[in-house]
Amino acid sequence: MSTPNSQPSSRSSHSLVATEKPLHWNDPSNVLNPFNWAQSKKWRVTILACFMTFVVQLNGTMMTSAAEQINSSFDMSDEHFPHSYWPVFSWNLGGAAAPLLGLPLMENFGVRRSYMAIHLVLIIFIIPQAVATNFATLIVTRIITGSCSGILVNITSGVVSDVWNAGRAKSFGTSLYICSLLAGLNMGPVFGSLTVHYTTWRWIFLAQIICYSALLPVIFMLLPEVRPDVIAKQANRAGAGNEVVRFNFGESSAESKTLRDIFKETLIRPTRMLCTEAVVLSFGLWSAFCIGIAFMFTQSIVQVYGELYGWSFFGTGLVQSAIVIGELIGLITSLYQDRLYFLSSKRNTKNPGQPVPEARLYLSVPASFVGLMGGLLFFAWTSYSTIPWIIPSVALAFVGFGMFCSTAAVTTYVVDAYAKYAASAVAGIAFLENFMAALLPLATQSMYRTLGFNWASSLLGFIALALSFIPLVLLKYGKSIRARSPFMSEAAYEKS
Template identity: 50%
Template sequence: MVFTRGDVSGELDETIDHNEPASNIEVVTWDSPEDPGNPYNWSLRQKWTLTYLASFTTFITMMNGTIITVAHAAINEEFGISDASFPNSYWPVTSWAVGGGCFSLLVLPLMEDFGVRWVFLSTWATFICFVIPQAVAQNFATLIVTRFFAGGCVAILANTSATVIGNLWDTERSRNIPVSLYIVTYLVGASIGPVIGAPIFQFLSWRWIGYLQLIWYGALFPVYFFMFKECRGIAILGQRAKALRREGRQAYTQHEIDSAGTSLLRIVAKSATRPLIMYFTESVVFFSGMWSAFTVGTLYLFTQSVEQVFSGLYGWTPSQAGYVQAAIVIGECIGWVGTLFSGRLYFNSASRNTEVPGEPIPEARLYLAIVSGIVGLSGGMFVYAWTSYPFLPWIAPAVGLAMVGAGSVIVVTGISDYVVDSYAKYAGSAVGIIVTGENIFSAFLPLAAMSMYSHLGFRWASTLLAFISLALSLAPILFVVYGKGIRARSPFMKEAMLEKRRKSIDSV
């Protein structure tokens, strides 16, 4: 069992006389720098096994958010819902994304204190419980409510990869490929939902979308139970300390000592308020969050607009429109290859860094992201817009979708890496608010799709999105040009750079 702060504070308060020196306390640490229990010292096979498991979790759980979209007409018919004046059929996805935003801000940071394994497994079991009503719901309200909690569970499960990667890979260079793998599975999982849901709905029924999810999520649970090891260092040390205490020794980890007397409510409050403070006081967090949120929100918007456009142009069914969204998935896989090149640009920037010699320049993470935002995201939306003519073959707008998919992976990866590199120990808070923004845009931006594409037309609606994306892609150029000055004015970024400079000096 992993220790919680409440467990530790209670034991410490009972066993320590705070007026006496704490010399009788045995601090549990790693036995040596080569301690095999330290996840950083695990074999590459162990590290990659857990990384792949976590990334596959991201992929297969994110699918739950959009897989139901292809069946919206059948769900409307069964429950008496109308999309005549408003896309009410999208509410199950909206509630799912809102749940993800709430849980990612409040619950995800707790993994840093409580460990990964049991939070992950308990969340997976809870998630299965909320998938059941998605298959057997007898009214629309049940679908919306249960999807809210399912989305919250997915926010924890899908983002576990980020925690696992940080716990296993101890250098920026070693994390480069795992992080890009996490992000591509995150985006591909969301985009492939309609592609997987299309044949299920076409050949079975919309309820089978839920039944089959129950089957594969249930079948995977034993796999994760036996293969998903605890990889959080403080949790592993906490287990050692608890074993020693059973022997009568006053053994605690430094983390337990430092956190004694801190309530769970205070932890949650701190986890929730710091991201909000950073969002409204840090220009990098604000603009990066807006850029990333709009990018991810657009991918969800396509689950609505693609059907509207392709049925309007070519008379396609919802299932056929679901299949064509494979173009986005193909583009995202191509974009993943681009992230590897972006990583090379970043590490090569170390040779010209005068601020912290030998360390890569944080803004180098944005070089390819900016280009991809302009050419891939904005360019792809322009292509999608101005190939939306019935006399052009369907492959033409599909190419635009693929360009958007490729650009989205490179942009989101660049933003994530840049924020992590710039904020160091505060990266969790910065990334947490960015993920929350992504969920909010994913929840509400697609609700405007039907009205936009009906009133502006297929071409000008996509053009409007393209111009917004272009403006957001140009803003980070200021970070590249004025990055050094921005970091100097930010207390969070300044502390991160001082830490990097200290490590650089120590390594000489």
């Protein structure tokens, strides 16, 4: 018998499948099925995947704190345009495109081996960034590292879904993943500022090489395979020479997909859903705005705190930790949001016992209006040199709270409402997120200079106000909207 924190031995696997009758994969006695793993093992895998999401996301924004040093090294200037932001721009483009094809292929070949291979490629392509002798090297190699990061980060949601059945644990695991994703982006400038304060910009990448290399054996030892079909195939191959019985998946088994199927699910269907599904498009814009704000702050906070308080990149990098404080508060309040969601099952007359998808949005309404919109307006009109720096920093925490709750609402609602089509819907939304994250920061510097600190942040607040009505519309008309959607109505039919 295997221990709760270890993989079943080949002997236990052999005895499991060497039966007189085919063993159904979903049999409660099947210890190879991730759903049947011990709770401690499930949380180990979930926390590891979320921690890796946090660490990998640092690669996206750490270098923003080294803009001055990078400009000096390559004889550039950000006076008229943020040229130092091009490597971050290319990182986001890679992160937008690569997961569309990378994630399905990764799931077909197995998460464990693919994760380690992509993580190794990430390390290899950070090396030329650390020793770059020209700016073009940074831009080109950052496309590759952005692609690797995008795949590694997005697969975490798949890992959570593969090890947890629907319930409170899966909901919190998803919230922990979203918090890790956002916190990694916002803590990048914090760690970057600490690095360049004591060393040079090259140590931002050298530190990443050291850290990611040290984590490679941790992944090897602690991350098991989580894809059910891959685990079963490995078990069947292991016992093939002993004439053992193969796993019987039943009619709902996941079979290997052809390249045509992958192309359809990763490119055609997400594009179609973005164009025809109002929920996917509106939620995509809402979530993309939140992610875009995270990247815009790497520019705007430098301008605001630098000009008002005379802070260097060191101070402006550290202050962004206030956003993460707000996100952690959001993670704690997500426990209450989950409680409201599961209580909604008592009011579901169509599918008794099943929570209502719109119940995922309850917390996002005050969070978006008060946190996201209110925080941006609060930040806008406390951006005066006569006001202590701590006041606008509190506003940043409000924004972080709103960002987390809004992004969590988008992800969890889409997963619930679209069911088997959720992967395609999330892929379309993720593309919008990375696209906005790439473009919005390029306009930040000129926007804050042209409109001024107060009205530039106010403009963002007004956009947040418009987007904050999206969950209200779904709360009122969600049932009829789901009924008219061919994707959501089919998902609801299969659940009933």
